Amino acid sequence: MGGDGGSIPGRQDLVKTKRKPEMAERHVERIARWLHCAITQEKLRPPIVSCELGRLYNKEAVLEFLLDKGSCQSAQHLRSLKDFKELKLTDNPAYRGPSNDKGDAYSDNQASLYICPVTGLEMSGRYRFCFLWTCGCVVSEKAIKEVGSDVCHKCGGPYIPGDEIVINGTESDISLLRNKMLDKRAKAKAEKKAKKSQKRKLDEKVVDGVDEKSESVESKSLQAKFRNLPKR
Ligand SMILES: [Zn+2]
Known part of the structure; x- marks a missing residue:
């Protein structure tokens, strides 16, 4: 339908064809942020750290950045060791090792490396996750919101409301x-x-x-x- 001059394409067709690739691209970009260091773009591997803006980095990359003050735009707000936290993550028992990785193709079916220790949700970019600045524990936002508590659900340390930082959040x-x-x-x-x-x-x-x-x-x-x- 449309394009032959015989019919006028509806708004729906135009919007659809224009938005689809962009959305797919954004989706891939969003997933990629959960798998790669924000400085080096290398695959994340423990120890993984995060900052006050909720970006994920390999600790090694941040230390190198601090040593020679790289020009990476994603890390300009990192001034010293005090500006990032090492994350305490929960391994996903369903993760079957890197053999599950299919190159650069990201699939929603792929098991993620880490999960929320409270809800069991996978940390894949699909659900909102936070870490607590005080202890560095990573849990889903759902766990914080729904299981109201004054202790951290992962380590049992004190939980101060407002201490959580959304990981890879929206703009x-x-x-x-x-x-x-x-x-x-x-x-x-x-x-x-x-x-x-x-x-x-x-x-x-x-x-x-x-x-x-x-x-x-x-x-x-x-x-x-x-x-x-x-x-x-
Ligand atoms: Zn904790």
């Missing part, structure tokens, strides 16, 4: 996370500055004290010297 997730990161950094900077000026004040006081003390010690020893001078 709006990332912009929220970026704002959170910038707020946190500005706060840390202000605290550091306040501490520094407080310390300076303390140091000044201590220096004053020492000066007075040494002065008095000095004058006392001088007085003693005068006292010990032979009388004439």
